[in-house]
Amino acid sequence: MTPKRTRTQRSGENSNTESTAQGSENPALTPAQIAELVATTVAQILAGQHAPQPPPNLDQQVEEIRRMHEELEARQAEEMRRMREELESQKAEEIRRMREELEAQQAEEMRRMREELESQRAEEMRRMYEEL
Numbered sequence: 001m002t003p004k005r006t007r008t009q010r011s012g013e014n015s016n017t018e019s020t021a022q023g024s025e026n027p028a029l030t031p032a033q034i035a036e037l038v039a040t041t042v043a044q045i046l047a048g049q050h051a052p053q054p055p056p057n058l059d060q061q062v063e064e065i066r067r068m069h070e071e072l073e074a075r076q077a078e079e080m081r082r083m084r085e086e087l088e089s090q091k092a093e094e095i096r097r098m099r100e101e102l103e104a105q106q107a108e109e110m111r112r113m114r115e116e117l118e119s120q121r122a123e124e125m126r127r128m129y130e131e132l
Contacts, residue, residue, distance in 0.1 A: 029037070
């Protein structure tokens with residue numbers, strides 16, 4: 001009886017090749033394909049290294065910096081204006097609250113003084129009535 005041959009053995013692959021191919025989803029590459037990939041990758045890397053860099057456009061950079069500076073100044077001015085308005089609003093509210101508090105204290109003091117005066121008058125009237 002002849003031993004059964006597996007599909008791997010019929011295709012000429014050994015078990016090491018099969019386990020390597022199973023570990024990745026890419027099909028096995030031939031040496032020629034690998035050489036072509038390496039050559040292409042090296043060519044791309046070298047092309048990127050030797051590409052001349054255009055000189056920076058200094059006028060454009062200066063204009064961009066000037067524009068950013070103006071934008072920053074505008075933002076700062078707007079923030080300062082907003083903060084001044086908020087502070088003025090807080091001061092006005094504090095003054096209003098203090099005025100109301102003072103008016104309430106004055107009203108209470110006036111009420112107390114009126115009561116005291118009325119009490120003194122009533123006491124004086126009673127004394128005068130008793131003296132008669």
